[in-house]
Amino acid sequence: MAKVGIPRTLAYYTFYPLWKTFLEELGFEVVLSPPTNKKTLDLGVQETVNDACVPIKLYHGHIMALKSKVDYLFIPRLVSADGKSTFCPKFLGLPDMVRFSRNDLPPIIDTTFKVRKFRASIFSFLNTVGKRLSASKASIIRGYLQARKAHKKYHFLLSKGLFPAEAMGKLNSSLGEISFPQSGKEKLTLAVVGYPYSIFDPYISGNLLQNLRKMGIGIITPENISLKNIKKMETRLPQNFFWYYSNRAAWGTLHLMEKSGNIDGIIHVTAFGCGPDAMLNKLLELEDKNHNQLPFLSVSIDEHSGEAGILTRLEAFVDMLAHKKQSEGSREI
Numbered sequence: 001m002a003k004v005g006i007p008r009t010l011a012y013y014t015f016y017p018l019w020k021t022f023l024e025e026l027g028f029e030v031v032l033s034p035p036t037n038k039k040t041l042d043l044g045v046q047e048t049v050n051d052a053c054v055p056i057k058l059y060h061g062h063i064m065a066l067k068s069k070v071d072y073l074f075i076p077r078l079v080s081a082d083g084k085s086t087f088c089p090k091f092l093g094l095p096d097m098v099r100f101s102r103n104d105l106p107p108i109i110d111t112t113f114k115v116r117k118f119r120a121s122i123f124s125f126l127n128t129v130g131k132r133l134s135a136s137k138a139s140i141i142r143g144y145l146q147a148r149k150a151h152k153k154y155h156f157l158l159s160k161g162l163f164p165a166e167a168m169g170k171l172n173s174s175l176g177e178i179s180f181p182q183s184g185k186e187k188l189t190l191a192v193v194g195y196p197y198s199i200f201d202p203y204i205s206g207n208l209l210q211n212l213r214k215m216g217i218g219i220i221t222p223e224n225i226s227l228k229n230i231k232k233m234e235t236r237l238p239q240n241f242f243w244y245y246s247n248r249a250a251w252g253t254l255h256l257m258e259k260s261g262n263i264d265g266i267i268h269v270t271a272f273g274c275g276p277d278a279m280l281n282k283l284l285e286l287e288d289k290n291h292n293q294l295p296f297l298s299v300s301i302d303e304h305s306g307e308a309g310i311l312t313r314l315e316a317f318v319d320m321l322a323h324k325k326q327s328e329g330s331r332e333i
């Protein structure tokens, strides 16, 4: 069975169930790169220019981990997922960046992903991928229907508070058996915002989410907000970003600021070397000042940030919030 490799980063957090289901229905084995570790990052750093952002360096590391194990690399040219904004320019150039970085790579499936109306555009994208892989019309249609189902279920699970890895783990179980992570008894609830590939990669984020959960903190991220609610924030800013993930992070955070009365603080995870993030971080800070002035912490990640340094900052932030909450509670009495 021919193998198709998918890197476990960037758009993986948004589209993996869709892509994987489709490719498997066509009869391919999908090989996911292993979770990020020091070696992945070191290999990525070697393959990229110095001033690339850390997620792009990491992507190259995941390619290196896959290249000798698969017959194809799946690196679609990600242009737009909503017909309005585009992905950051580094996403647009990914297939070329990877192709010209090495000359020992398997063939790259670099079909353009440019969605306007989701259903029709997704079919057209998957149809092109299927034809490129010489799949039959019947298997393409079957794959498309199954892939849409998996994508929908994945986003439903995210909207119930699961993290991507948890939602992917539950995709094949029935919805009735799923226990959702937030118990409502957490001592504090934090909004952890930013790009999914920065927040949810345990290695690059210094285990930020896992450490917060260990401290008994409830967490909500923009990925946990339904697409319907995210879209409602589309007209909220005088000027939106040009970039898909920046808009998602901004709209998701605005939704949390406006609608969730139970958020005690915000952590923005930013990627060192990311141009869009420089603007996004400032915007979120200003919006926070204009709203409920929640305590706001920016955590910048790069290839040198270690878990211990991030953990110290988290502990200090959580202590400060717990103290604040306690003194506000005693004042009310």
Ligand code: SF4
Pocket: 053, 054, 055, 056, 088, 089, 090, 091, 195, 245, 271, 273, 274, 275, 276, 277
């Ligand atoms: S949005 Fe920022 S972090 Fe993401 S790929 Fe672009 S430059 Fe890198």
